[in-house]
Amino acid sequence: AQRVTQPEKLLSVFKGAPVELKCNYSYSGSPELFWYVQYSRQRLQLLLRHISRESIKGFTADLNKGETSFHLKKPFAQEEDSAMYYCALSTGTASKLTFGTGTRLQVTL
């Protein structure tokens, strides 16, 4: 069965410091991976899709099939990046997403 692991519940960094939110997945087939962000008491928003290889709000993520990872990175953290981040995996049919347990990013001055 597919699984997504986000090992850190909380990641606290200083403003301007680099950020890396870890995500590992288990799936034997060809995965589709996503990062979603949830700002305080708001809906989840799609941040990145690995298939599009785009950079949104300075965040990037590279799929590493060898390490089964899809870590989210940003070179310089901003206060407005403080939020809950979820990694998600889509497998097979039905467009179903399996989510990790989330990592709360806290950016402090």
Add this chain to the structure above:
Amino acid sequence: DAGITQSPRYKITETGRQVTLMCHQTWSHSYMFWYRQDLGHGLRLIYYSAAADITDKGEVPDGYVVSRSKTENFPLTLESATRSQTSVYFCASSPPDRGSGYTFGSGTRLTVV
């Protein structure tokens, strides 16, 4: 994204009562989903639907019922609410392409007392 709306935003109900959470989307997305969000568990899939009149169980379906008579609506009913069903419930929709990702509603915060 006004295309997917959930109601109510907040609901307090008593143990044993039936409660229905509503979800409406305007994009004619074929897929719709219900997730619950709990601290330490992330988001867990309750039920999903591939099209009108087609529904299937997710990871945590017990105690919930869904229906989808129209493409745009996907209500979630708690038949007899329990305190363990206190949670934030998110509805989402998606086109069939699994690379598209979801669009989420604003969520319903349900408290069962």
